[in-house]
Amino acid sequence: MSTVFKKTGGLTDTPFSYCPGCTHGIIHRLVAEVLEELGILDRSITIASVGCSVFAYDYFNTDALQSPHGRAPAVATGVKRMHPDKIVFTYQGDGDLASIGAAEIIHAANRNENITVIFVNNAIYGMTGGQMAPTTLYNQVTTTTPLGREAISGAPLKMSEMIATMEHIAYVERCMAADGPSIMKTKRAIRKAFECQMNNEGFSMIEVLSSCNIGWKLSPVESLNYIKNTMTQTFPLGVFRERKNETNH
Template sequence: MSGKTAFFEHFDRHAHGKGLKGATTHYCPGCGHGLAHKYVAESLVELGVEERTVMISPVGCAVFLFYYFDTGNTQAAHGRAPAVALGHKLANPESIVVSYQGDGDLASIGLAEIIHAAQLGIPISVVFINNAIYGMTGGQMAPTTLMGQTSTTTPHGRGRMQGPPMRVSEMISQLDGATYVERCALYDQRTRKACKKAIKKALTLQVEGRGFGFVEVLSECPTHWGMSSIDAEAHVRDVLSKAYPLGVLKDEAAEPWFAPEKPCFDPGRVVEVIEASAERPERFCSGFPEHVDPVDVSIKLAGAGGDGAQTAALLVTKAAINEGFDATHIPSYGPESRGGTSYADVHIARDEVLSPAAPEPHVLVAFNAPSLAKFASAVRPGGVIIYDSSVISAAPEVDASVRVYPVPCAEIASSLGARVVKNVVALGALQEALKLLADESFLTTLRLSLASKCAMIPVNEEAYRWGVKAVREGISAFDD
């Protein structure tokens, strides 16, 4: 063998390197895998990257790649080698990662992974051995098996019912993410030389951070083709390479681009990124709202998606936590972002919220008629209902002990020029009706939440004050 390679001098992992297995491969005589291995092994050394290379071995005949390559090695599940390769490459962008796969592995079970890896375009190198058959499992049809070709699962030859063979390199070359795609063969000196050159080029593109390289190798499987090694070479030359024409399918000039930042573990930066702060918000409450419940107040806010019930619920939760209580918010969550029903259960507890659901709330805030109809009767005796009287005309029939406040939330918000703040009007009303926390608890939380949208703070504050005023003065209809 010429020159230095990335092969182990002694194949210790091959049956513990006992006897001949310490120096020979497990491949059948005449198999093309050994040649493809050799070209990878030579190229890695020629590029000086063998020590930082990770070879990903597939499921298939090349599953034992790690017997031979004196590099880092990871053995992947069937078809998943490109996904595993990306995991390695992103973990250490300096590493050189080679995904080595056969035709069943890559073109059948692993088609999604290879297509998306190629389209992603992160510089990894893929060597795709196409011998038009499943080798390891014993000669079954592969996606690349030729029409008419017999295999153990196409005993009468591949026909219409099996569909035509898949031209993978053509497909990969259509993807914008792939930089370089070439199909090679191994049947004579000229094709072997071209194959070595292609593999080295794909690796070079990775070493230089330029892009995703894909080399398809038409390879001999004398065993499952039922041919001698020499006939198998002739078969690739005369048949296989006619169905799968050799050559460069794509070779885009690409500037080096892949240079991810190093992970940051600076605690100051981490604290900033997660938006944590040593500052604790000021407290304004003198104590827990025992007049509502001695230990745990539950609130339900309900409306149509987009009414702002969730945002209002979150503000109540935050305000309560800022006051030192425990609080939770559970949204009804659905696939509809807008328009569906949306309700939120909030609990505020002196010490600890236990059950976070609010099937029988102390307070209901309803933004539309269906919500009011659905939840009004669940409100506890002595509780409070606030509903948007701009859109709900009829007051609910409830227990006499329940205080009901019609508040024209939407109309007030419209008059302020911002329909989205109707939920904040409701918050003001909620606080005024219940004296849950303190006005400043809500206003401070509002300001903190709008820190990145300062321009919205005044209109929100005004909306809140209108909500307070509506309850205080019994404004149930609003006409500006």
């Protein structure tokens, strides 16, 4: 008898606080599996943010710091500059990274901090009850866009595309956790991002389109279809930056 699938040692035994069907749990597991498989669990430092994933410090089986809202890339900068040999990653949602923390993520990327950012984009503020996020889609109904998002409250912010313009960074990819192949692809992307950091190539960010079935008022299964069929129209998947393939200047 051989094991096909069992829980990774990269996660602690603390049960996730996420709502039933929330794909945060899948993304957590992928990150933890990658840390374990790369053999870097013991020298990794998790930087948790504020939002649904605020308890990430309880879930990843690593040293961890919990950051003020939006400041995870600055906290990660402080940690990584002191410990360049350790693996430092932030785990941030769209409100944390793309709204209140927009300055910190842009400047951490622009300094090409040798950190990895796991950016979970579910186009809504889940923790606070489903308000509009900077990544909320046009016409998407939230508790603060009751008639659907219109241009007057901004366009869905495309962070991967924006971050990819930074001069020196190593890797940016947008994935989704919506079906078997996309989950496996997300894991490969996360692995690549951590490998960039291990090779001292610099800043890497993986954006993962994720579900918020409660906030979206859909079933967990319908939410996966919403990611695949609707979110990807606004947020196309793909590699936006891979410095390895570029000519050196």
